[in-house]
Amino acid sequence: MSELSQQVCEACSADAPTVTDGEKQELLKSVPDWELVTLDGEEQLRRVFKFKNFAQAQAFTNKVADMAEAEGHHPAILLEWGKTTVRWWTHKISGLHKNDFVMAARTDIAYQDMQ
Numbered sequence: 001m002s003e004l005s006q007q008v009c010e011a012c013s014a015d016a017p018t019v020t021d022g023e024k025q026e027l028l029k030s031v032p033d034w035e036l037v038t039l040d041g042e043e044q045l046r047r048v049f050k051f052k053n054f055a056q057a058q059a060f061t062n063k064v065a066d067m068a069e070a071e072g073h074h075p076a077i078l079l080e081w082g083k084t085t086v087r088w089w090t091h092k093i094s095g096l097h098k099n100d101f102v103m104a105a106r107t108d109i110a111y112q113d114m115q
């Protein structure tokens, strides 16, 4: 499997399967800084990114938003002073698809590029 962050989202339909527990454990190895959370019954990936101020958090938020729009796959993003919280899941299957792990890995690269 090529580096997760180099992959792109595959077309995902409403009847696409969520990742299995085994797939989750394997994929999580590529995004170790992310946590699995369940909100409103939907399993998601979540990570909090820390910054020196609001402007840096805002710039990162915009990078992630642009990447999401380009990919047609969108996160929930909370922008606060000094931090940005990103959650990835696939709305149409109410859970986690491999696409979410790809986008989490690409979000990590966007953060690394700002350090």
Ligand SMILES: C[C@H](O)[C@H](O)[C@H]1CNC2=NC(N)=NC(=O)C2=N1
Pocket (backbone or CB within 6 Å): 072, 073, 074, 075, 088, 089, 090, 091, 092, 093
């Ligand atoms: C019509 C549009 O392409 C779809 O609603 C896309 C938009 N972005 C999306 N983003 C996420 N995270 N999950 C989706 O199911 C999804 N669907």
